[in-house]
Structure formats: structure tokens, C-alpha cells
């Protein structure tokens with residue numbers, strides 16, 4: 001690995017492919033996403049982006065996903081072709097759901113926070129609306145005004161989000177619809193589906209009523225609401241294996257129901273069924289279903305398939321002999337592209353990119369981006385429990401197999417500080433640096449676990465392997481995790497991750513034994529790469545995260 005900026009290199013290569021077609025050696029590089037292909041492969045973005053809501057403004061597709069206690073929450077992804085996606089904003093810049101989301105003494109929010117929520121654009125007031133129920137009590141609303149999206153064919157120059165007073169009822173798993181006449185509706189509920197009509201400003205409820213209940217007594221949820229050619233549709237999922245379409249002439253029903261997919265196999269082996277999702281059309285009126293599939297240990301990842309419509313207005317998924325296709329023709333041949341998730345981030349912008357989310361709301365006084373590049377992480381908590389430490393910064397893992405490499409300067413760590421690169425989830429392990437008195441040693445720690453269900457810390461982890469000391473010269477150390485997040489449902493053998501370190505960024509030395517990745521879905525969020533720094537004795541120490549590189553292997 002070199003410190004050459006791979007992200008820009010990948011972009012440049014992508015552009016060359018799109019205009020000139022690829023030289024064979026470039027086309028075979030797994031880190032270059034081909035831009036001018038005529039087919040795409042599923043999953044479209046092998047990253048954990050569950051509970052998706054997808055829609056289009058002009059030429060731009062948008063995708064919102066759920067993030068639980070990670071902060072900022074509810075990333076907004078952008079695409080020109082439904083295949084290549086880049087996070088460009090977060091609808092919830094700070095989790096304003098209560099003190100526990102700060103992780104500083106009032107409990108913690110792991111697995112709570114943002115579940116299935118909804119994002120739509122309202123052209124009449126040029127505003128994006130995000131809405132989501134948190135902890136079964138309240139529905140939170142954030143809006144981004146003044147985006148000029150309608151005027152600029154979907155492009156948004158300025159995402160500035162502000163919060164509004166919550167609605168004091170839970171729109172569980174909600175889906176927004178902005179009707180042709182500009183009335184706003186929300187479909188929600190489990191297992192009975194309700195539709196609420198909102199006030200003209202979209203910020204309070206006018207009325208709400210039940211519109212559908214499954215006769216079978218099945219659990220259904222994950223509502224997504226549409227109006228297409230004068231007909232109302234609500235898509236709902238039966239977790240975690242099917243999707244139904246509800247259809248009516250009125251937003252308040254009565255709704256008829258049909259299956260869209262039921263236990264459809266493919267496109268990946270040893271994964272769950274593609275199910276919960278939404279539908280979206282291209283400017284030339286071709287329709288697509290974007291669903292997610294459970295693919296633990298990686299999380300829930302998006303897959304795309306074309307739709308056709310019956311003469312009486314029911315959507316049908318185009319399958320590959322009954323299976324979800326591994327490949328389909330690309331929805332749109334666009335000469336515009338988005339930034340690849342692969343490559344190196346040297347933290348050179350004034351703000352963190354939207355690839356990053358903290359484990360909870362961060363202590364903003366304890367990190368800063370340096371003008372010349374680099375992220376300073378001062379210790380923000382004194383604790384012996386990493387799950388209690390503030391300011392752990394996480395990044396989704398791209399699958400099926402990738403490396404995440406942090407270059408960290410540890411010269412200013414203090415006695416008792418712990419910093420490093422973690423595989424962050426409810427069953428975690430890390431390669432890091434433990435500074436005790438004058439010695440900073442490289443260690444692999446495993447066995448950090450939260451108790452399933454309560455998410456209280458069950459074990460704080462132990463040093464499994466001790467490596468060399470690092471206090472050499474500049475104090476830069478490269479810490480690498482290589483993770484295999486290929487889905488492994490029903491397999492007795494768990495996927496593993498390995499750890500290595502380097503003093504020069506080129507020659508890496510493995511440390512510790514492979515760490516087995518949990519396939520359980522209960523924590524919902526899949527494994528992430530993360531970087532952390534906390535004190536066990538006192539505040540005052542710091543590390544500088546100089547770069548993070550993610551590469552497929």
C-alpha cells in the first residue's frame with residue numbers, strides 16, 4: 001500500500017473507462033468499478049445500508065438508510081444509475097433523541113435510535129423531509145430547506161438539516177408520500193398498517209387511521225408509500241423473507257394485497273432473502289425494486305432488480321428463472337459518477353466525509369481535522385469499557401473481503417491510553433496500541449462483547465496477543481484489519497478477520513489469531529471498521545489518524 005491517493009486514482013480511472021473503455025489490466029483491477037458496463041452485479045453496494053427508502057429527483061436517485069445509535073444518522077446516498085452510490089449527507093446530523101445517545105453517563109443507545117425511517121423531497125417548498133420513530137414513543141422530523149434540487153435536476157448544493165418538535169406518537173417503520181396535490185401522508189405500523197395525513201407544513205398530524213391488517217395474522221412492517229398513475233401503493237415486508245404490495249384508489253384504503261417476492265433465492269449463497277425495500281423509476285419510466293438482503297456478518301446490503309407491471313397495475317420483479325438475478329442490464333448509462341467507497345481518506349476536508357459515523361454522538365471538543373490533513377482524536381472518556389468510550393469513529397466494511405488500514409500517530413498517547421483499529425459490533429476485537437507508563441505496545445484484544453438483548457457490556461476483552469513496542473521515531477503505525485464478510489447463514493464455520501501492523505505502511509506483520517465474526521442479526525448493524533482512543537486513567541492523550549484506506553482483496 002502506498003500513501004498515493006487511491007480514491008482519486010479510482011475516480012480518474014472510472015472516468016477514463018466511461019469515455020474510452022478500459023485497458024484490460026484496469027478492467028481486472030477489483031478496486032475499479034467499471035462505469036461503462038452494460039450490466040451490473042448484485043449486490044450493487046456491498047455495504048450495510050438497511051431499511052432503505054429510495055426515490056428520484058430529476059436525474060438523481062437518493063437512498064436513505066437506518067443507523068441505530070451511530071451518529072450522524074440516516075445517511076443520504078446519491079446515484080446517477082441506481083448502481084453506484086455515494087453518501088453525500090446525513091439527515092440527522094446529531095441524534096436528538098435523549099441523553100443516552102451522547103454516551104456520557106446517561107446510559108447508551110446501542111441498537112436503539114434510528115430504525116426504518118423515510119426521506120422524500122417536496123418540490124413545492126424545495127425541502128427534503130426525514131421522519132422516523134425512535135424507541136416506540138416519538139416521531140422525529142428533520143428537514144433540509146433551500147436545496148434547489150427541483151431547479152437543478154436533483155442536484156443539491158447545500159444540505160443544511162434542522163430539527164422540528166417531534167410528533168408524540170410512533171410512526172413505526174414509516175414511509176412518506178408527497179401526493180400530486182402536495183398533501184403529505186405517512187404509512188406505518190406493525191402488523192396493522194396505518195396511514196396518517198400530515199398538516200400542510202408536514203410537521204404535525206391531521207389524522208391517522210388503520211388501512212390494512214393482514215388476515216393471516218402475519219407480521220408486516222417496513223411501509224413505503226407511492227402514488228403511481230393515480231393509484232396508491234404501500235409496500236410492506238414480512239421480515240425477513242417477503243414483500244407485499246398493497247394497492248388502493250384512496251390513500252386511506254381499502255387496500256388489496258399481492259405478493260411481490262416471497263423467499264426468493266439469490267443473488268448470494270448463504271444469505272437471507274431479498275425482501276424489504278422500495279421502488280423507483282428512471283426518467284424514461286423504467287421501474288426498479290431496490291431491496292436489501294440479510295448478509296451477516298456484513299449486515300443488510302442492497303440489491304436491485306427491474307420491475308414490469310401487469311395490465312391492472314401490479315408490479316412484478318424480473319427474475320432469473322425465479323431467482324433474484326446476479327446481473328441485470330444497467331438501468332441508466334450515465335456519464336456522471338460518484339466517488340467510490342474504496343481508496344484512501346487522508347482527512348483533508350474541513351469536515352469528515354459522510355462515509356464516517358461515530359458510535360454515538362461524539363464529544364465535538366475532543367476531535368479536530370487538521371488543516372493539512374489528519375484527524376486528531378483526543379481521549380474523550382476515561383473507562384476500561386470500550387463500548388462506553390465516546391468518539392469511536394466507524395466506517396462500513398465493503399464486502400465480500402476487504403482490508404481497512406488506519407495510519408495512526410501514537411506519539412502523544414499517555415499512560416493508560418488505548419487506541420487502535422477495531423472490528424466494531426456486539427462481538428468485537430481490535431489491533432491497537434496500549435500505552436502503560438513509558439511503553440506503548442501493539443496488542444490484539446478480543447472477547448469484547450455486549451449481552452444480546454440488553455446490550456450491556458458482557459466482557460471488556462482481553463489481550464490475546466502482545467506484539468512489539470511502537471515508540472520508534474515518528475510514532476506512526478499502520479494498523480490493518482482484513483475482514484471476510486461473505487454471508488455465512490446456516491454455515492457452522494464462521495467468517496474471520498485477521499490483524500496486522502506495519503511501521504512503514506508497506507511491510508505488514510500479522511498479529512494474533514483469526515477472529516471469528518458473529519453471524520447473528522440481533523445487533524442489526526453489521527461489522528464496521530473503527531478507530532478509537534480512550535483513557536483508562538486520565539484524559540489528555542491524543543492520537544492523529546493520518547489516513548484510512550479500504551481496499552477489496
Ligand SMILES: *[C@@H]1O[C@H](CO)[C@@H](O)[C@H](O)[C@H]1NC(C)=O
Pocket residue numbers: 145146158159160
Ligand atoms: C446553506 O443553507 C443554509 C440554510 O439555508 C445557509 O444558512 C447557508 O449559508 C448555506 N450555505 C451555503 C454555502 O450556501
Ligand SMILES: *[C@@H]1O[C@H](CO)[C@@H](O)[C@H](O)[C@H]1NC(C)=O
Pocket residue numbers: 228229285309313
Ligand atoms: C403510467 O401511465 C403512463 C401513461 O399512460 C404509462 O406509459 C406508464 O406505463 C404507466 N406506468 C405504470 C407504472 O403503470
Ligand SMILES: *[C@@H]1O[C@H](CO)[C@@H](O)[C@H](O)[C@H]1NC(C)=O
Pocket residue numbers: 335336
Ligand atoms: C454527458 O451526457 C450529457 C447528456 O447526454 C451530455 O450533455 C454531456 O455533454 C455529457 N458529458 C460528458 C462529459 O460526456
Ligand SMILES: *[C@@H]1O[C@H](CO)[C@@H](O)[C@H](O)[C@H]1NC(C)=O
Pocket residue numbers: 102104105361362363364
Ligand atoms: C454529554 O454530552 C453532551 C453533548 O456532547 C453535552 O451537551 C452534555 O453536557 C454532556 N453531559 C454530561 C453529563 O457530561
Ligand SMILES: *[C@@H]1O[C@H](CO)[C@@H](O)[C@H](O)[C@H]1NC(C)=O
Pocket residue numbers: 468469470471472477502503
Ligand atoms: C520498535 O523498536 C523496537 C526496538 O528496536 C523493535 O523491537 C520494534 O519491533 C519496533 N516496533 C515497530 C512497530 O517497528
Ligand SMILES: CC(=O)N[C@H]1CO[C@H](CO)[C@@H](O)[C@@H]1O
Pocket residue numbers: 098135136137
Ligand atoms: C425514551 C422513552 O420515553 N421511552 C419510553 C417509551 O414508552 C415506553 C412504554 O410506552 C416506556 O417504557 C419508555 O420508557
